Every structure is written in C-alpha cells, then in structure tokens.
Amino acid sequence: xxxxxxxxxRPIRVLLWVLVAIAVMALAWFQLISPRLQMLSESGTDSLGxxxxxxxxxxxxxxTQESLKGQPSAVFFGFTHCPDVCPTxxxxxxxxxxxxxxxxQNLRVFFVTVDPERDTPEVLGDYVSWxxxxxxxxxxxxxxxxxxxxxxxxxxxxxxxxxxxxxxHSAMTLLFDAEGNYSGLIGYQEAPERTKASFDxxxxx
Numbered sequence: 001x002x003x004x005x006x007x008x009x010r011p012i013r014v015l016l017w018v019l020v021a022i023a024v025m026a027l028a029w030f031q032l033i034s035p036r037l038q039m040l041s042e043s044g045t046d047s048l049g050x051x052x053x054x055x056x057x058x059x060x061x062x063x064t065q066e067s068l069k070g071q072p073s074a075v076f077f078g079f080t081h082c083p084d085v086c087p088t089x090x091x092x093x094x095x096x097x098x099x100x101x102x103x104x105q106n107l108r109v110f111f112v113t114v115d116p117e118r119d120t121p122e123v124l125g126d127y128v129s130w131x132x133x134x135x136x137x138x139x140x141x142x143x144x145x146x147x148x149x150x151x152x153x154x155x156x157x158x159x160x161x162x163x164x165x166x167x168x169h170s171a172m173t174l175l176f177d178a179e180g181n182y183s184g185l186i187g188y189q190e191a192p193e194r195t196k197a198s199f200d201x202x203x204x205x
Contacts, residue, residue: 048182049075049174051150055112055139058125063110063137065150068180072202073108075174077153079115080127085171085188086111092189093173094131096199101132105203112137114155114169116144175202 055063068075074093078086093109100107111128113119116138119127124136139147148155153170160166171188175198183202186195 045182047150049151049176049180051146053139053143053146053150055137055143055147056121057110058121058128058136058138063112063135063139065180067110068176069178071108071178072183073110073176074186075110075112075151075176076172077112077114077148077151077155077169079113079167079169080119080123081115081166082169083166085169089171089173089188090128090131090134093134096195097132100199100203106133107199107203109134109173110137111135112144112147112151114144114148114153114167115157116141175199177202 049068050065053064057063057067061067067073076086076089076093078089080086090111097107097109109131111124111134113124113136119136119138121136121138124138128134128136137147138144151174153174155167155169158166158168173186175183175185177183184198186198190198
C-alpha cells in the first residue's frame with residue numbers, strides 16, 4: 001500500500017522555503033540593491049571617493065583621493081577571507097583585463113580591504129597577485145572607516161563562533177575616470193553587455 005507524507009510536514013517545508021527566500025532577498029539587498037539606492041539617494045556623486053583617508057597600497061605607495069587621478073580606475077571593497085563574492089569578482093577582473101589588453105587598453109584596479117585587522121599589505125599582496133593590474137589597499141581601522149564613508153560603500157563585521165568573524169560588504173565595483181571623477185558602477189556578476197557598456201563609457205570619456 002502506498003504511503004503518503006504526513007500533512008503536518010507540509011507547513012514546515014513551506015516555512016523553510018520562505019526562510020530561504022528571505023535570506024536570498026536579504027543578501028541581494030545588502031550586496032546589490034542597497035548600495036545602488038544609497039548612491040542614488042545622495043545629492044549627486046561628485047564627491048564620491050573624495051575624503052581625507054590615507055591608506056597603504058601593496059606597491060608601497062599611499063592610497064588617497066589623488067590616487068584615482070591619472071588614468072581610469074576601478075575600486076572594489078572586500079577582504080581576503082571572503083568565501084565567494086571577492087574571489088568571484090577577482091576572476092571577473094582577470095577577464096576584463098584580458099579583454100582590454102587585446103584592445104591595447106589597461107585598467108587600474110584597487111582592492112580595498114574592509115578587514116584591516118587581518119588583511120595587512122603583505123597578505124593582500126599575495127591575495128591579488130594573480131590578477132594583472134590589481135593593487136591591494138589596507139590601513140588602520142580608522143582610515144579604512146574614512147574610505148568606506150568616502151566611497152559610500154557598506155561594510156560590517158559579523159561575529160561568528162569561537163571569537164571568529166566575517167564581513168558583510170558591498171559587492172559592486174566603482175569606476176572612476178582619469179580625472180578621478182565617478183563614472184559608474186558594475187554590479188556583482190553584472191550582465192556582460194552592461195559591463196561592456198560601462199567600460200566603453202569609462203575609457204572613451
């Protein structure tokens with residue numbers, strides 16, 4: 001005789017799926033939607049990336065608002081213990097750089113840590129070394145906080161077990177033209193055609 005699942009289990013399964021959906025929507029909000037809305041809600045983007053922060057780059061230079069000038073740049077905030085978003089983004093950056101090199105172009109990319117307690121310049125240097133054109137950026141917690149505010153990104157420490165922690169952070173890449181002015185952003189796993197349009201605007205601007 002065929003057996004049927006108890007009806008009492010069905011509400012539990014529905015509840016679990018609802019919780020999964022809520023978690024996915026929350027992740028999308030913090031990593032994709034909220035950063036865009038935050039930027040749009042500000043009175044313009046003329047001051048984006050500008051502030052009195054002074055950080056240390058893995059090439060030995062200082063990273064300040066002046067570092068955005070001279071040639072087009074991309075800025076991403078992440079951390080080396082990131083399980084998915086950061087390595088995926090670095091993989092995308094490697095693809096961007098390969099496509100641009102075939103066109104005789106290049107892009108500076110700054111990977112700014114949101115976890116300065118663990119991400120020293122030496123640690124960051126090893127982490128980004130496999131991607132051409134990427135420079136890691138670290139500094140004191142206070143200076144990192146200034147940079148987070150200047151670039152209007154989201155970053156928050158999330159406590160874990162046994163004193164461990166992870167970081168929630170924005171997942172988009174910010175673009176700046178050769179004058180250091182904000183040119184747009186590329187969302188996490190952005191569609192290729194939209195990514196290409198953003199770079200065309202940046203490099204031809």
